[in-house]
Amino acid sequence: GPKVLQIPSHQIIDMGQMVTLNCDPVSNHLYFYWYKQILGQQMEFLVNFYNGKVMEKSKLFKDQFSVERPDGSYFTLKIQPTALEDSAVYFCASSSYWGSYEQYFGPGTRLTVL
């Protein structure tokens, strides 16, 4: 079936540094999402993105977070600067339409902030 790729699979960085998580969504999908899962906890929505704009973001999407998809390349989540509480697995998803349609998830990027 359709696949979403995420790069890297693991990332370890020092607190205060910048990190960029990359997502290669399903070809021809137009809607993109990031979710966050702290180890052992519930998966939570961070942000969704369409046509170059953030459509909705949650309280977890702090000012240090940003997303973009320049020129149809990777859909990225940037955290600058990182904090200890940003340690989690970040999942990217994409869908072909808005709302009541299936979202396809990537394998996740495990981020460890030291």
Add this chain to the structure above:
Amino acid sequence: GQQVQQSPTSLVLQEGENAELQCNFSTSLNSMQWFYQRPGGSLISVFYNPSGTKQSGRLTSTTVIKERRSSLHISSSQITDSGTYLCAMGGSNAKLTFGKGTKLSVKS
């Protein structure tokens, strides 16, 4: 806001037994997905099932919109079915709200 309740929180089965996992939603839904999450954390889509019944092999999902619930039935469980099963609902917006999951352990 949207809330998703999953039950049971954990389940231990003997190989060959059947499992019934439940998901209840606090608001009306437009989309509904079941996922299997491996112990290592990777997520596998099991069903996209916003309404009605779908079957794939030993797995069956039934979503009843009016009752705001969905179920996942696993028949003849196998050891390899062990892991965490997550349900997620989408409302009128395009974000998914996840339940806390059911941790399934199948023993020989």
